[in-house]
Amino acid sequence: MFTPDIAGKAKVIEFPITGIEESISVAANILKEVGPRLVISIERCGGAANGKYLNMVCRDITDYTARIDCLFRDVGNTIGIGDGGNEIGMGNLAEEVKRCRTLTPEPAITRVNKLIIASVSNWGAYGLIAALSIKVKQNLLPGIEWEKR
Numbered sequence: 001m002f003t004p005d006i007a008g009k010a011k012v013i014e015f016p017i018t019g020i021e022e023s024i025s026v027a028a029n030i031l032k033e034v035g036p037r038l039v040i041s042i043e044r045c046g047g048a049a050n051g052k053y054l055n056m057v058c059r060d061i062t063d064y065t066a067r068i069d070c071l072f073r074d075v076g077n078t079i080g081i082g083d084g085g086n087e088i089g090m091g092n093l094a095e096e097v098k099r100c101r102t103l104t105p106e107p108a109i110t111r112v113n114k115l116i117i118a119s120v121s122n123w124g125a126y127g128l129i130a131a132l133s134i135k136v137k138q139n140l141l142p143g144i145e146w147e148k149r
Contacts, residue, residue, distance in 0.1 A: 046108030
């Protein structure tokens with residue numbers, strides 16, 4: 001049975017939409033304060049080779065995007081989950097993404113230790129949670145009622 005206790009205890013940390021230097025500083029401070037053993041990104045835009053943050057159809061969304069990919073620079077264990085090529089982690093397969101006509105021609109360059117690719121990013125996240133559920137022998141997946149809330 002799913003227990004939403006963890007969700008109720010989650011701490012939201014604001015990451016400002018700002019330039020690269022300040023974003024690097026903010027990321028360093030967050031990592032120092034929190035000390036995560038694992039950082040996971042689900043459907044979060046990462047910077048492309050040109051330094052811009054682009055959506056799946058290459059529209060520039062830099063002015064509206066927090067550079068949270070800075071959090072993935074100095075952490076040992078990272079997971080990225082994406083579906084369009086512009087997400088954090090797709091740097092692992094950037095050249096392959098460029099060759100795929102249905103994905104963005106300008107992929108994100110941020111790399112991760114483990115990349116989960118799904119036709120819908122949320123489904124990839126559910127797959128990860130299902131795998132963790134098997135590992136810990138407890139259903140960690142949210143139910144329909146929890147999702148509705």
